[in-house]
Amino acid sequence: MSQDSSDSLLEVENLQVHFPVKEGVFSRAKRFCKAVDDVSFSIKPGETLGLVGESGCGKSTLGKAICRLLKPTSGKIRFEGDNIEALKKSELRPFRRDMQIIFQDPAESLNGRHTVGEILEEPFVIQKIGNSQQRKDKIKSLLDKVGLPRSSIEKYPFEFSGGQRQRIGIARAISLEPKLIVCDEPVSALDVSVQSQILNLMMDLQKEMNISYLFIAHDLSVVRVISDRIAVMYLGKFVELAEGDELFQNPLHEYTKALISAIPVPRPGFKKERIILRGDVPSPIDPPPGCYFARRSPIEVSEDVASQPGEYKEVNSGHWVEVHPATVRDYDRYS
Amino acid sequence: MGESTTILSVSDLVTGFQTDAGQVVAVDGVSFDLEQGKTLGIVGESGCGKSVTAMSIMRLLPQPAGQILGGSVLYNSEDLVQAPDERMRVIRGSEIGMIFQEPMTALNPVHRVGRQLSETLLLHEDLSKKDAWERSVELLEMVGIPSPEVRVGEYPHQLSGGMRQRVVIAIALACNPRVVIADEPTTALDVTVQAQILDLIKSLQDRLGMSVIMITHDLGVIAETCDDVVVMYAGRVAERGPIDAIFNNPQHLYTKGLMDAIPKIDSPRKQKLNTIEGSVPGLAEMPTGARFAPRSWHPQIQDYLDSEEFKTTRPELVQIGENHWVEDCPYVRVF
Numbered sequence: 001m002s003q004d005s006s007d008s009l010l011e012v013e014n015l016q017v018h019f020p021v022k023e024g025v026f027s028r029a030k031r032f033c034k035a036v037d038d039v040s041f042s043i044k045p046g047e048t049l050g051l052v053g054e055s056g057c058g059k060s061t062l063g064k065a066i067c068r069l070l071k072p073t074s075g076k077i078r079f080e081g082d083n084i085e086a087l088k089k090s091e092l093r094p095f096r097r098d099m100q101i102i103f104q105d106p107a108e109s110l111n112g113r114h115t116v117g118e119i120l121e122e123p124f125v126i127q128k129i130g131n132s133q134q135r136k137d138k139i140k141s142l143l144d145k146v147g148l149p150r151s152s153i154e155k156y157p158f159e160f161s162g163g164q165r166q167r168i169g170i171a172r173a174i175s176l177e178p179k180l181i182v183c184d185e186p187v188s189a190l191d192v193s194v195q196s197q198i199l200n201l202m203m204d205l206q207k208e209m210n211i212s213y214l215f216i217a218h219d220l221s222v223v224r225v226i227s228d229r230i231a232v233m234y235l236g237k238f239v240e241l242a243e244g245d246e247l248f249q250n251p252l253h254e255y256t257k258a259l260i261s262a263i264p265v266p267r268p269g270f271k272k273e274r275i276i277l278r279g280d281v282p283s284p285i286d287p288p289p290g291c292y293f294a295r296r297s298p299i300e301v302s303e304d305v306a307s308q309p310g311e312y313k314e315v316n317s318g319h320w321v322e323v324h325p326a327t328v329r330d331y332d333r334y335s
Numbered sequence: 336m337g338e339s340t341t342i343l344s345v346s347d348l349v350t351g352f353q354t355d356a357g358q359v360v361a362v363d364g365v366s367f368d369l370e371q372g373k374t375l376g377i378v379g380e381s382g383c384g385k386s387v388t389a390m391s392i393m394r395l396l397p398q399p400a401g402q403i404l405g406g407s408v409l410y411n412s413e414d415l416v417q418a419p420d421e422r423m424r425v426i427r428g429s430e431i432g433m434i435f436q437e438p439m440t441a442l443n444p445v446h447r448v449g450r451q452l453s454e455t456l457l458l459h460e461d462l463s464k465k466d467a468w469e470r471s472v473e474l475l476e477m478v479g480i481p482s483p484e485v486r487v488g489e490y491p492h493q494l495s496g497g498m499r500q501r502v503v504i505a506i507a508l509a510c511n512p513r514v515v516i517a518d519e520p521t522t523a524l525d526v527t528v529q530a531q532i533l534d535l536i537k538s539l540q541d542r543l544g545m546s547v548i549m550i551t552h553d554l555g556v557i558a559e560t561c562d563d564v565v566v567m568y569a570g571r572v573a574e575r576g577p578i579d580a581i582f583n584n585p586q587h588l589y590t591k592g593l594m595d596a597i598p599k600i601d602s603p604r605k606q607k608l609n610t611i612e613g614s615v616p617g618l619a620e621m622p623t624g625a626r627f628a629p630r631s632w633h634p635q636i637q638d639y640l641d642s643e644e645f646k647t648t649r650p651e652l653v654q655i656g657e658n659h660w661v662e663d664c665p666y667v668r669v670f
Contacts, residue, residue: 263600
């Protein structure tokens with residue numbers, strides 16, 4: 001399932017991350033939580049791939065696995081052609097420069113006992129880059145880049161507002177001029193007026209430095225603005241992936257349609273058809289057999305059909321979708 | 336305004352908190368009317384005082400730090416600010432119900448769902464324990480929980496987030512209150528679940544005829560649910576009016592800025608969003624004049640910021656259309 005990968009920065013193939021579920025104190029794990037279950041995609045240089053899905057769908061786990069903050073259970077992760085899925089911690093160090101991560105809550109990911117200057121200097125120290133003066137100059141230019149005053153160097157994270165702290169998080173992430181940044185819900189904790197500032201900053205930095213983003217969020221409108229292509233994840237699997245406008249104008253998977261229809265539109269009197277899903281998201285531990293979504297889909301199918309797996313494939317150029325009688329309206333056309 | 340259908344009327348409400356650094360005023364002279372059977376939205380960013388307003392109405396401010404310093408909350412011509420504690424205990428639940436943001440913290444984890452519902456019923460209504468338990472099952476059924484006779488005996492952790500929020504709604508509605516205050520009722524939920532909960536609140540409102548105060552930071556939720564809107568900024572009302580006026584003809588720069596800053600489902604891809612520069616001033620450093628002025632982009636704003644008027648005079652609200660009021664300061668008004 002390789003997807004035109006010749007010019008890709010990152011290629012992920014059949015990635016799986018399974019967590020053992022332990023029962024009792026001494027017993028060995030018999031069951032597994034399939035947080036990421038057979039996911040394949042690629043990201044080109046300078047591209048943003050948006051990743052949406054509801055809580056528990058495995059999107060954060062996928063982000064962490066790509067940065068190798070987690071060891072995948074199986075599958076391949078190629079970064080600029082090098083396989084990194086099995087590398088040891090020491091072997092990963094050179095790749096860490098090129099791959100960074102930004103978290104949702106900058107208050108938790110920044111060390112509160114360090115000044116902003118110390119926080120921003122750390123990556124250079126770890127990677128042994130420059131002398132003290134060069135680092136200082138570099139930090140000043142980083143602060144300029146993310147729109148923080150240079151006087152911030154002496155301050156501690158708690159002295160900043162949420163939006164400013166996220167700017168510090170971004171400054172740290174871009175300090176070593178990475179090629180890929182995994183952004184895990186970077187604006188979810190921010191107020192709208194600040195959220196737009198941060199999104200604009202991220203788009204500017206991308207243009208300037210040709211960074212690729214894997215942008216993880218639950219808010220489809222946010223993802224739409226910043227992404228080139230968007231992937232929709234459900235219970236550990238990609239169910240649809242397409243170029244942004246295509247996904248919104250021509251969603252094929254019933255889950256994608258339901259997500260889009262659920263977004264409250266800030267326009268009074270705006271009427272739209274809302275697709276209501278049955279039941280709740282099943283547990284990723286022992287998910288139902290076959291197509292995970294079939295039992296919630298508005299297209300009702302028999303249990304026999306539901307227990308057959310769907311097929312994730314490219315149905316139009318660049319438009320991938322899980323094809324199953326319960327997931328797409330025009331099953332015969334796509335199967 | 337002032338028609339006989341007003342069920343709850345808040346006027347010049349001032350609420351402050353005692354802190355180590357002295358008293359800070361979180362809600363500074365807020366006024367609005369809730370009409371019978373309608374939904375009033377209070378929208379604003381974190382720290383604008385919307386939740387403190389709700390807590391003041393319910394008299395649930397953290398004690399002893401939080402105090403109502405002035406103004407009135409008239410419910411059926413009874414001033415809740417002056418009401419004795421015993422009277423408030425009756426009003427809470429049986430007259431005014433409250434739906435909280437985080438169902439996991441609003442529910443008691445060690446009690447069965449049925450016990451928590453019964454508790455409210457037994458407190459306010461003359462029922463036997465058995466009747467209260469049966470009524471609990473009915474309430475769970477009313478809020479759309481499948482197999483309520485089973486769920487009533489379960490603990491909160493056994494329910495999904497959406498189901499827990501349904502339980503919180505059931506508790507709020509247990510004694511048929513005439514007013515329901517919903518404080519960010521869907522913020523902690525996934526978008527598909529949020530849509531279900533908003534639909535549920537709406538349909539219960541149609542059926543039971545209650546009036547709702549919907550507190551949220553999400554303009555989409557406001558547009559989908561509300562008849563009237565209060566836009567709060569830094570503890571004060573910036574603008575208030577009927578939903579159409581606020582969305583289609585916003586007159587305060589903050590309202591307009593907020594509308595323009597949200598990514599919309601049809602926003603163009605990879606294009607910069609509008610922003611409001613700066614951030615909300617801290618509670619201790621609130622200006623006397625128009626609080627939005629330091630972030631205003633009015634061409635003559637500097638003149639106002641330098642003026643004596645900004646230092647000494649608080650702008651009042653002025654009526655500019657039917658029930659449409661806005662802060663009377665040209666420098667923060669749409670120009």
